[in-house]
Amino acid sequence: MSIQRRRRKASPVHTVRGSVAFEAKMQGREAGYHGGYEDGYVRGRADVIASRPAEVFPFRQMHVLYVTSGKGYPYSPLDEAIAATLRTQVAEVTVIEPGQPIAEMAIQMKPDLVLGLDGMYLPNEQIDAVRENGIRTAIWLTDDPYYTDMTTQSVTHYDYVFTLESNCIPLYKELGCVNVHHLPFAAYTGHYHPLKTPSPVRREISFIGSAYWNRVNFLSPIMGNLMQHNTMVNGIWWDRLPEYGLYQHKIELNKWMGPEDTAAAYNSSKIVINLHRSHEDDSVNNNAIKIPAGSPNPRTFEISACATLQLSDSRDDLTKFYTPGVEIETYSSPQELLEKVEYYLTHEKERCEIALNALQRTYRDHTYNNRIHEMLSIIFP
Template identity: 25%
Template sequence: MDKLNLLLITKDFSQWVHSEPFYLQSELSKISNLSVWNESGDILNILDEINFKPDFILIYLFKTGAPEITGLNTLNIPYGIYLEDLHHYPDKINEALKHENVKHIFTCYRDTFPQYYPEFCDKVQWLPHHVNTEIFKDYQKEKDIDILLMGATNSYYYPLRYKILLSYINKPNFVYHPHPGYKDISKDELNNVFVKERYAQEINRAKIFFTCNSIYKYTILKYFEVLACNTLLLAPSSDEILDLGLKPGIHFVEINENNFVEKAEYYLVHDKEREEISKNGFELAHKKHSTSQRAQQLIQMIHQILVKN
């Protein structure tokens, strides 16, 4: 099979607080003839300028972070879009999907998609989150943090995290690091915020890591990041999480607002069980949910689209 000529239209995420899109771009460059465009403009003008004939065009974070691209409905080349936080501007995006006659949509949140985009359920494919396993790995750090919570704890969006924070905030064996904010992180800031390797190493220090899937029931990136760092994840479950192969009691520990303290106390003292589940989760994340594997899956999806066309 010839390499796919792929045009990726995306913001430059190389210094972003979450570099998952940049890692995906890097993996795609290894398995396709990839051209990357970072600026807004008319798609036909862009194609003239780059002197590259793509087989497929992918717009990453359509209308919620991608460069603003016009003229898509004039294209003869197949194209698709990627959506992440589905609750962001659904009215605007629904209108744009219709106006641009979008036929191919990828999203990391399968089960929430019909709630916000019911008219496009026949056009969507599931592309779950993934981890760069060269960064999210077992650093063999001493497990000197009993319980760790990192990230946003807004009581509206993350009620379970907020309740966990209130329950543990004054406990000596609990560590909390707030979210550094959605922004580019300069080299000068890298030693002062938990991002990239420093973030992964901090996760790796913990025996137990709490998170939740928000009020939207998103299978957020932290599910994969924590597992990939060989740390026991305590978090809610869902049908989507089960379909990703994450089995409660095998790869992570399922919690709710009524039992998270009890579960944490149990696994803090039952070292063998904690370490076994952590190991299973680690192996699953590295085997099934690496960025390199997700890039391969995306290319396969695009090839299937092209065959049908």
């Protein structure tokens, strides 16, 4: 018996649906292709920039006794960056904790410089004893202007004061400090750099940091709009958000991220938001005279070192380090932040160019090699 197979004639409805599905599939494939191409192109250019030979700074035949902050994380990555960089620029580096007998060790080792980070746990009488023996001393302050109630009690005990906040310079000079210099932190490229391979977890928008009240109040009106995108927030206190329950699946609450995880998050994001803390928040600050904050935070340089577009709130000193619209983007209101987020998520080429410009500027001007060289040039001209 022969069996005849009859071909079913496709109906117009099936034909239209099939065409739409096929077209959508092709559009998705094309978008994926272009997205992958763009990502590979940017990573390739970023790798070229990051792989260029770094500037060679003078090597000094001297001994630096470096006293760490003693505070652990999140200060320990700063200690690591400074100590590692010092080792590339001076002949000998000794690293000790503030609880050790600093004066006794300095008198015994006779270093050319005793350098302390933060200094909150560093007894003033120890520094006085070091200076009495003719050894130069310097302090690099980490949190100006937020803890000036405490830093004003210690800065006069050092030969050189370096602060990341330019607005603190007049205050310290009024106290009698002769050598006060603005020296912000930087990007330690051992931690923060472009990754050659994409992260398996991709983000459109990232914010990493503590939920200080000024951040909560600023972001709350637009949080719903931001969360409509592939947005992730990391840090403590974000359950302060009025509608935290709606967004908690996109918030990694109370997670302290080390440099490696933070850099990976920056690399995997199209946009990273930087919103500085307020100098007027008495719930966390010790800044009774309300010295205003005008200088960029360390995160400014670390984000830029990962070849990622940074949207930062405007600060007076920011233009000394990056050119807005060329190497960074700024905002002054929640609405402006939201508008720029929407714009750069749909203008890929412009977003990538700014990110790459930021990377180039950071690797050229804003690494710890730059900062340590500047510090040593001031102390040992």
